[in-house]
Amino acid sequence: MPMSNVQPDDYTRLLAEKRKAVAHGLAPWCAGEPDIYPSAPTGFRMRAEFRMWHDGDSLDYVMFRKDDPRTPVPITHFPIGCDTIGQLMPVLREALTANPELRRKLFQVEFLATLAGDTLVTLIYHRKLEDAWEREAEALRVFLDGHVPGISLIGRSRKQKLVLGKNWVTEQLEIEGKTYSYNQYEQAFTQPNARVNIKMIEWACGRAAALDGDLLELYCGNGNFTLPLAQHFDQVIATELAKTSVRAARENLAANGVENIQIIRLAAEEVTQAMQGEREFRRLQDLPKALREYDLRTVFVDPPRAGLDDATVQMVQRFDSIIYISCNPNTLADNLAVLTKTHVVKRHAMFDQFPYTDHMECGVFLQRR
Structure with a gap:
């Protein structure tokens, strides 16, 4: 996104213009006014990544426009970044510029911050990182710690990952009056707009509050929605394919003392096959009881931009209630065209995770006709 859009x-x-455009696309299936959750106009991004541009002894954060991918645009001000990222960017650039070892063949810098104050910076290189790099990087980490206490630093290059501190940050989110702790691993998926993320979770919990029985969740990630939703169901089976996310979800489950969730490493397609009795999966043997013995009445899905595949759409139609969070209104519309043959949309919402872009997160609550 060009900074001129901000x-x-x-x-x-x-x-308002974005809301109108998204509402028009969903109008055939979503009647009435959506719940709207705006973002803060500035300081909302907890993640950021920049290419590093070398020009002699100078070093700049740069981005590239879609219509001109060859011309670097220096980023001297990043108003959409959270306060921590805004504070770190000039300090880090100056320190890297002054250090030939850390600057040499530096390709990209990534920031990961939290509302809780935990911060991680990743430096990505086009060269092997030797002992000299590690010594200088540790000195840099100590220096940055004076600006952002507890900061961790990671160096990456081809087949290399050197961790100085931790390779995760710990976030704390207050949901429905309760604080949840989440480990968020470097380069794993996390919601970039933490405050809007809280609104998304609370909206989903609001829909779940009147439901009962057990919950099946697909694409659970690190348990972002899973932990708060579990308070509204007897048992939860949460599935995720990415190994790092599964590990984080299990750590977060233990850290928060939630005991009614089972995390299973399965893809959505595999869950569909298991639910339909087409295949048996050894990983499901870790469940306290057979899958068919759970009282699964509600399904929660937060799929990638491609939405739900056809087989998964058919599978979720078996549930009485569907809570669907979408990062792509276009694929959501495609899925709703099928889901609304058996279910009706009871409530829908829009969450502005990405101000100044065309992207809008949507929430839809459906119940069987």
């Missing part, structure tokens, strides 16, 4: 004084109008 217009905080015009945010309300821009959000």
